[in-house]
Each structure stands twice: as C-alpha cells, then as structure tokens.
Amino acid sequence: MGDDLHPVLKSIIPLVEGIASTFGKNCEVVLHDVRYPQSSIIAIFNGHVTGRAVGGPMSEYGLADLRRGQFEKHRVNYSKRTKEGKLLKSTSLFIKDENEKLIGYLCINYDISELTIAKNIINDLISITEIADFPGGNVESFGSTVNEILGSIVDKTMESIGKPVAFISKDEKVKIVQLLDEKGVFLIKGAVDYVAKVLCVSRYTVYNYLDEIRVNG
Numbered sequence: 001m002g003d004d005l006h007p008v009l010k011s012i013i014p015l016v017e018g019i020a021s022t023f024g025k026n027c028e029v030v031l032h033d034v035r036y037p038q039s040s041i042i043a044i045f046n047g048h049v050t051g052r053a054v055g056g057p058m059s060e061y062g063l064a065d066l067r068r069g070q071f072e073k074h075r076v077n078y079s080k081r082t083k084e085g086k087l088l089k090s091t092s093l094f095i096k097d098e099n100e101k102l103i104g105y106l107c108i109n110y111d112i113s114e115l116t117i118a119k120n121i122i123n124d125l126i127s128i129t130e131i132a133d134f135p136g137g138n139v140e141s142f143g144s145t146v147n148e149i150l151g152s153i154v155d156k157t158m159e160s161i162g163k164p165v166a167f168i169s170k171d172e173k174v175k176i177v178q179l180l181d182e183k184g185v186f187l188i189k190g191a192v193d194y195v196a197k198v199l200c201v202s203r204y205t206v207y208n209y210l211d212e213i214r215v216n217g
Contacts, residue, residue, distance in 0.1 A: 005042065008097060009033060009104045013043045019108065020045035026114070032058055032105040034066055040105075049111050050082055061092065062105055071102050080109070087113045150188050154180065154198055165200055173199050177209040186210065 012031055020029040028049035032040040040058040047053050058066070061080070065071070075092040082088065088109045095104040157179050158165070161172055168176070177195065185191045196203040 005033065006097065006103050008095065009042065012095065012104075012106060016043045016106070017045050023110065026111040028052075028109040028111070030105075030107040030109070032062060032107065034058075034102055034104055037063060037066060042104075049086070049088070049109055051084075058105075059107075062107070065092070065094075065105075066102075071096070085113075086111050087116055146188055150185065150191055150194060153183055153185055154195060157183070158198065165198065168199075173201065174209045174212060177206060178213045181210060181213060 009031060016029045016031050020027050025046055026049065028044065028046040030041055030047075030052070031043040033042045034040060037058045039055050040062070041052060041054050041056040044052060044054055044056070061075070065075075071094040074094055075090070078090055080088045080090050089112045090110070091108045093106040094102055095106055097103050157176055160179070161168060161176060163172070176199065180186065180191075180195060185195070192203050192206050196206045199206070
C-alpha cells in the first residue's frame, strides 16, 4: 500500500506529525487513505488517545461519510466519546486530488476530558452570587483611607444620576442622600459636610434631607 500512496497524502504525513507535536500528547492526528476502509490509517501520532495504529480501520463516522459521498463541507469541532469514556473534540478534513476526487481524511481527535474537569473546577471557583439587597450591587469601593472610600462612593452615586450638580433637582438631591445613607456613608465622620459641598447645599440641608428620608421611610 505504501508504494502506491498518493503523493498528496505522502506530502501531508509531516503535517500530521507537526500538528500532534504542537498540541501535545492529548492530540491524536490521523491520516486515512480512503481506498482501503478496512486498513485506512497510513499515519497516526498519539494513537493512544483512541488506541489505534497504522493499518487500523476507518472509524464509524469515516465510513458513514464515505458511504454518503458528500465531501463539500469539512466536519469541524464536533464531539465524540471513546469506548473508555474519553471526551474528544474532533475535526475531519476531506483531502482531494487535483480532480476534486476524495483521496483521504485528515482527522484530529483532541482528548478534552481533563480540560472539561478543569473547566468545571474553574467555573465552581469563579461562580459568584449577586447581592440583591445591597445598595450598589456587587460594585464595592476599596481605598487605603476613609476619605478615598467616601469620595468613591459619593462619586459613583452622583454618576448614577447622570447630571451635573447644577441641573439636579431638590428631589434628586434627596434621592442621592437616601442612596448614600443606605450605603452607610453617614457613619463616616465628616461625611455630612463632604456631601453638602458636593451637592452645593448647606450641612443643615443635608440633615433636613436625612430627617425627611427617615420620617418617610
């Protein structure tokens, strides 16, 4: 069979080895000669993935494709399982001669079993729970000083209104003070004076807003 191997298939054998070496031991790359379905494998690297070797037969999918005779569209990134339970990410490329006649398959079977386990572990590690009852949701302010934290919280709250302070109505200012109160800003010493300055009102106005909020709340 080696003597009559099509030159196109022969030229692809180094590519088979190159792909397998590049992607490592979990990447099986197989080259089939479709003339001999019962012993179609003419080159294989990392054959331990599926337990096959040179001279082995065509796979179930390969036989079905050969029977259908439809080779216009390559099979790319589909999943298969081995009898041992390995999960494979597979690609089958149809190789044709200069007359567009099918002469072979180039198949890649990547064992993603370990990666799937790792993916599940990573997904578990990075899973988060939204804090539905916390003002501001999951956006938290961090700072090295209390003034940095205060400034960050106030800035983000002002940004949520979406207007320059000169265009903010009295009701909107009350809403801002309410949001800041819910975020615990006024537990910080000096926060009333800071907020009053940002809102361009007096500290007594901020206290009045707080009284109004707490009475209505």
